[in-house]
Amino acid sequence: MKASTTTVHTHTSRAKTVGKTPLPVGKLPLKLLERLLRSIPSGDPNILAGPGIGVDAAVVRFGDQTLVFKTDPITFTSEDISRYLVTINANDIACMGGIPRYLLVTFLLPAGPTTPASVEELFSDLRQACAAMDVTLIGGHTEITHGIERPLAIGFMIGVMEEGAAHRPRNAGAGDLILLSKRIPIEAVSIIASEASGRLDIDEQTLAEARLLIRDPGISIFKEARIAWDHGGVTAMHDPTEGGLATGLRELALASGCGVEVYQDRIPVLPIAEKILPHFGIDPLGALASGSLVVCCEEDRAEGIIAAWAENGVEGSIIGRLTKARDMVIVRDGVRRELPEFPADEITKIFS
Template sequence: MKRLLTGKLPLDILERMLKRYSLASSKGLLIGPKIGEDCAIIDLNGSCIAISTDPITLASDLIGYYSVIINANDIAVTGIRPRWFTVSILIPERDANEAILESIFSYIHRACNELEIELVGGHTEITAGIESPIVIGNMMGVGKREDIVPTGGAMPGDWIILVKDISIEGTAIIARERPDILRAHKIDEAIIKRATDFIFTPGISIVEEALFVRQIARPHSMHDITEGGIINALYEIALSSKVDILVEIEKIPIYSETLSFCEIFDIDPLGLISSGAFLISATKEDSQKILKELADRSIEARAIGRVLNRGKGILYIKDRDGNKKKIDAFPRDEIIKIY
């Protein structure tokens, strides 16, 4: 049997597992297990609870901070404010000391405090058989049914909007995990320091931006960009919405730090983990309003493509020479190349 690669499951395998083993949907389940949908949405007699879960396995020094923000982002792009957080913390035997626990808990506290989220429970243990800490977060929030924005709601004719630049998270991980290699390639210390702080500025949270968009408009779809970068996030929108999408590559902004780092590690930034940015699918009218309102608040956003038609979830790109071609999803995130 073929050995699977590190990272997310291939979409075709995940889809088979979900079709084969998901139970019949209950009456109150509005959004359940599905490609591209990062939250379950359950109807509670008019109100809805959104529930997300994500493990953090790559970012070692700020793993507690990541665990809150990444899960909060998943909730926020549904149009619901994240409120409550539970967490399971697994510490490898070789790192079992109070200092590492202090670091993880302090960064969980910092992130929760920034977003007014309450830590309501969890589990912590020393675990055999793992090499680095693993933090598995679960986020919850409550909102109105009419506020819900799914990933799979994109419609033909919609504009595709990118909010903030891509690869914020990936750039920060490279700076934090491989500064020695960056220095060996003559990357200036000030650039490494600036990229290290990308976690906080421009930041990997998109909670307030996503909730603001939902407040001023009625987007058909919103989706945060995580593993597999912007290409895989676009694929997830296309597959879950059953539409084909065209994106213009030259309209996707990439930080100079990102480009420099990616060249060193032979990384394609379009497939690099990108928490800190998210995608919107909305009508032309709503898109124009969203772009104007975000610009008025100095939040970077631009239209990068459009939804073409109902289809099988095909993603096309138009390159800098105007050529249109189909592009495949990345089999795993490009960040793996630094390890």
């Protein structure tokens, strides 16, 4: 009896220790998030897409309309924060097949450096960003607060869609090909060039080009999402953000109940990223990847989607496929290995 009691006590102590381990910066670990999401009650028949890993936004039937809801913060940068906020939320609406329409914003601004002029600039940028996406700002909240060092912005966006147009990751299945738009990691490179330029031994022209990536090719995936949807054969879409492409692929695989097999030599990386990321030891597969869209589609539709993107000035690549085996595999030079898992986004290395 004493031995049994001691064993139980040891397991309990370990559980308590594990539960108190500090979490890394960024998204919650997938296993923890999965456990939390399972605890959320469901059953409302009007919820067409609810909480889930790899599900970019909620889809709800509301009367004779179908609405898409999304909330997302901007925390890694203070430059162009309004543009990031509008685009990131609109991207997730588009991934579900929706069209962004309305936005509410919460700005939390640091006490001390915030001035009336800086707030005016923030709102001017927000108006321009909304106009560029044809989104109407309908409300929100702004305050100056202690306890933060940089502006934080949280968006809540509402979109609309035609009945039955939603993309749900669970619709994807083994054999579907995985497509990627543009090159990675657009967002990470742009932020690093803005936030850590003083620590980079790189010429100013290269840094200026990197900062402008937020505008060209940009971090919006709305155009390629609509093109792919209109072409047909799409089974799921996902917007890889924190944790980069590798995390986005893992999320998509978990949501679809499949595995992934991708080929590293088919994943296009920005040439400028290969100049900047090594300074901080950043792996492009694990760095903020907004600006690229992951699409799962029927095999016979893949080349058509790539061609349609090209006709509209969007680069696209077929990087792999979903598999029946639930393994996460990346192939390099013929060698299969596990797709890297990143507990925190690689961009956090610039803050350490």
